[in-house]
Amino acid sequence: xxxxxxxxxxxxxxxxxxxxxxxxxxxxxxxxxxxxxxxxxxxxxxxxxxxxxxxxxxxxxxxxxxxxxxxxxxxxxxxxxxxxxxxxxxxxxxxxxxxxxxxxxxxxxxxxxxxxxxxxxxxxxxxxxxxxxxxxxxxxxxxxxxxxxxxxxxxxxxxxxxxxxxxxxxxxxxxxxxxxxxxxxxxxxxxxxxxxxxxxxxxxxxxxxxxxxxxxxxxxxxxxxxxxxxxxxxxxxxxxxxxxxxxxxxxxxxxxxxxxxxxxxxxxxxx
Amino acid sequence: xxxxxxxxxxxxxxxxxxxxxxxxxxxxxxxxxxxxxxxxxxxxxxxxxxxxxxxxxxxxxxxxxxxxxxxxxxxxxxxxxxxxxxxxxxxxxxxxxxxxxxxxxxxxxxxxxxxxxxxxxxxxxxxxxxxxxxxxxxxxxxxxxxxxxxxxxxxxxxxxxxxxxxxxxxxxxxxxxxxxxxxxxxxxxxxxxxxxxxxxxxxxxxxxxxxxxxxxxxxxxxxxxxxxxxxxxxxxxxxxxxxxxxxxxxxxxxxxxxxxxxxxxxxxxxxxxxxxxxxxx
Numbered sequence: 001x002x003x004x005x006x007x008x009x010x011x012x013x014x015x016x017x018x019x020x021x022x023x024x025x026x027x028x029x030x031x032x033x034x035x036x037x038x039x040x041x042x043x044x045x046x047x048x049x050x051x052x053x054x055x056x057x058x059x060x061x062x063x064x065x066x067x068x069x070x071x072x073x074x075x076x077x078x079x080x081x082x083x084x085x086x087x088x089x090x091x092x093x094x095x096x097x098x099x100x101x102x103x104x105x106x107x108x109x110x111x112x113x114x115x116x117x118x119x120x121x122x123x124x125x126x127x128x129x130x131x132x133x134x135x136x137x138x139x140x141x142x143x144x145x146x147x148x149x150x151x152x153x154x155x156x157x158x159x160x161x162x163x164x165x166x167x168x169x170x171x172x173x174x175x176x177x178x179x180x181x182x183x184x185x186x187x188x189x190x191x192x193x194x195x196x197x198x199x200x201x202x203x204x205x206x207x208x209x210x211x212x213x214x215x216x217x218x219x220x221x222x223x224x225x226x227x228x229x230x231x232x233x234x235x236x237x238x239x240x241x242x243x244x245x246x247x248x249x250x251x252x253x254x255x256x257x258x259x260x261x262x263x264x265x266x267x268x269x270x271x
Numbered sequence: 272x273x274x275x276x277x278x279x280x281x282x283x284x285x286x287x288x289x290x291x292x293x294x295x296x297x298x299x300x301x302x303x304x305x306x307x308x309x310x311x312x313x314x315x316x317x318x319x320x321x322x323x324x325x326x327x328x329x330x331x332x333x334x335x336x337x338x339x340x341x342x343x344x345x346x347x348x349x350x351x352x353x354x355x356x357x358x359x360x361x362x363x364x365x366x367x368x369x370x371x372x373x374x375x376x377x378x379x380x381x382x383x384x385x386x387x388x389x390x391x392x393x394x395x396x397x398x399x400x401x402x403x404x405x406x407x408x409x410x411x412x413x414x415x416x417x418x419x420x421x422x423x424x425x426x427x428x429x430x431x432x433x434x435x436x437x438x439x440x441x442x443x444x445x446x447x448x449x450x451x452x453x454x455x456x457x458x459x460x461x462x463x464x465x466x467x468x469x470x471x472x473x474x475x476x477x478x479x480x481x482x483x484x485x486x487x488x489x490x491x492x493x494x495x496x497x498x499x500x501x502x503x504x505x506x507x508x509x510x511x512x513x514x515x516x517x518x519x520x521x522x523x524x525x526x527x528x529x530x531x532x533x534x535x536x537x538x539x540x541x542x543x544x545x546x547x548x549x550x551x552x
Contacts, residue, residue, distance in 0.1 A: 072454055093456055100454040106447035110469045110546045123465060124456035151546045 019086040021175050021207035022048040022071055027080035028232075029066055039232035040066040044080070046226070046235065048209065050174070053201055055222030056211045057264065059271055063233025064211045068177050071209065072100050085174060092175070096120075096127050099168030099206070101178040105160035107152040107167075113139065114148040117166045131172025131204065138166040141200060158182075158189035165197075169204060178210045182217070194220055195249055202246070215268065219243075219261050220252060227264065229271035236271050239264060333513035344516040345523065352505075352524045359502040360528055362418055362490035366425020367482055367532075374430045375475070378437035382467065388438070399431040403492050411496050421493030421501070428489035429482035436478035440471025476540040483536045487529040 024046040031038045041063040048054050056064040069075040070082055073089035084092035092098055107116050117135040121128065133141075139148055142162035152160055161181050168176060182190040194217060201208055212218050218225045222241055229236040241260055243251060251257050318338045324330070325337040332340065345352070377395075381388035406427060410420040444466050452462045494503025502525045509518035 069450075074450055074453060093454060096456075098454060100451070102447045102451065104445075104447055106445065106451045108448065108466070108469065110472070110544075119465075120455050123452065123461040124458065153546060 019050070020047040020083075021050045021052065021085060022046060022209065023083040023086075024067075024070070025081055027070065027077045027082055029063070029070060029075060030078045041070070042232035042234050044233075044235060048207060050085075050207055051205055053198075053208045053210065053221060053223045055218035055225045056209060056228065057213070057215065057218040057225050057268065058228030058233075058236070059230050059268070060213065061233070062228040062230040062271065064228050065179050066233065067228070068100075068179050068209060068211050071175070072098055072177050094124070096124075096129055096171045097174045099171075099173035099176045101161070101164050101168050101176070101181045103180045103183055105152070105157075105164040107160055107163055109152050112149050112151055113144060113155070113163050116152070116163055117170055119167060120171050128171040129173070131174070131206070132170065133172065135166070135170060138169055139163075141169075141203070142166045143196065156189075158185050158193060161185065161193065165200070169200070169206075172204075174206060176206045176208045178208065180211050180213065183213070190217070191249055195247075197221065198247055215261050215264050216252065219257065219264055220247060225264060227267050227271060237267050239267070333515055336516035336519055340516040341519045341523065344520040348517065348520065352520060355501055355505045355521070356524055356528060358418065358421075358500055359487070359490050359494065359525065362421040362493065362501070363425050363487040363528075363532070365418075366422045366427075366489055367429055367486040369422065370426030370429030370486070371433050371479060371482055373426065374433035374478075375437050378434055378441060381434075381438050382441040383463075395431060395434060398427070403428060403489060404495075407493055407496050410493070416497045421490050421498070421503075424493040425486040425489035428485045432481045432485075433475070433478040436474040437471055440474025441467045443474075444470050473544055476536070476544065479536050480533060480540070483532040484529045487525060487532065491525060 024044050027041060027044040027046075028039065029041040031040060044067065046067075056067060058064050066075055070077060071084060071089060073093045082089055085097055087095070087097075089098070108119065111119065114135055117138060120126070136148070139145060142165050144159060144162055144166070147155070147159070152163070155163065164181070182193050185193070197208075198221065208221075210218075210221055212221075219241055225239045225241060227236040227239065228234065243256060243260065322338050325335060336344075377387075377391070381392070403424065407420070407424055410423045410427075414420040414423055448466055449462070452466060457465070490501070491503035491506070494501035495507055498504045502521055505521045506518060506525075509515070509521060
């Protein structure tokens, strides 16, 4: 078992450092429904460097969630090709290189916090990568120490999302995909989780793709923001966010931050 | 202080006020006792009204007995009543097991292969529309005069509610949970046991609680046709002999068994389902 895990590890390491975490070339996604064919994404070219934090921002229906699901092997591309760390998404997925945090925490209600976080180790071969950590350490990292035995219905919405984040990190994924994870939370909780997410990102050195419809969240979190336009979903612009690291919540009151947010808003109005 | 934070993480949100706490606890206790005592008071009231009605209107014993007569019969004929309860209980419990196991297996096949559901669900609905009193003679003809047709009737009566509930419970998992399992590269066996089966347990127990009482009804109805032992047979005999006290006593025995069976299933449910399925995400 251990020997097998080591084997896998050695196999996975030779990926050259220059290989982007995500590489989409000329990807389009179309869905056929009873009302006709919908083009969710059209001509997407996207490279995300390893260790980066990219926010995906756009109006509803712009395909930002579809783009995330495409990378996670939850939606197949109709045209073009997608690579995650130089492999097909399905391969990266089965190697446990992709973590996903859903909009609704998607916890299993019959499992305690600890057992929810451990779920990935019980299914799909339970393989964990070199970046894996103990469930206890991750629960502490997301600020839920002392809640290990609690059940999801005993937790608030923000706490459930923290559990979902810990669960996604348990096998040490190199790529973390987050689909509006804080969209349903109140602003105070959301602010706190935003700040904590940046710390987690720095600590774990994972690449993060973060879908949001909040301009402030996108600008505060991302090193870059990818703005998408709707019908058909396509890339409008990719904006680098020039803000000093480490970012704290007070940063959002500085003129630089306000300027960056205003710039994003102006672009968004053309989407 | 640090320890109490770990055990009760919301400890900081609660102030200590002994007097208010004592008043709150006393009120909770009062409410609990009220909940326990009211049904007993109501039952005693109904029995009293019944007894008074029999005495006041001078109702003949072959029409309706007084509760005192029923109690006397229960006491005098207790061994005979138990001898008759035994076969009914065995039939009901075996039918319950058989019907629910079959329903669970069929529900599993429905969920794994939709073709199975499309082909066989209409047949299940049709069988379910046949009244129990019509199913009973058919099964007696098929299976003879022993315990088998009674077990079959009890099983059939349990089958449908469990089939419908289990199919729903196994199928109603959220798309996000399925997506999660896909991202985790879970095998279909793992999705079934770690997601679908767990998800179906609250549904299963609602069905089992219905089945606990209907299985007993099934066994009793089965005994109405071609049987000389069992609660059902005793009901028929007592009716033909105008022995209303024995009839009522028999019904009390059957219902008590039914209620105990139901209570047992509820107890198991409470031990198995430790999470709050209604509110969980």
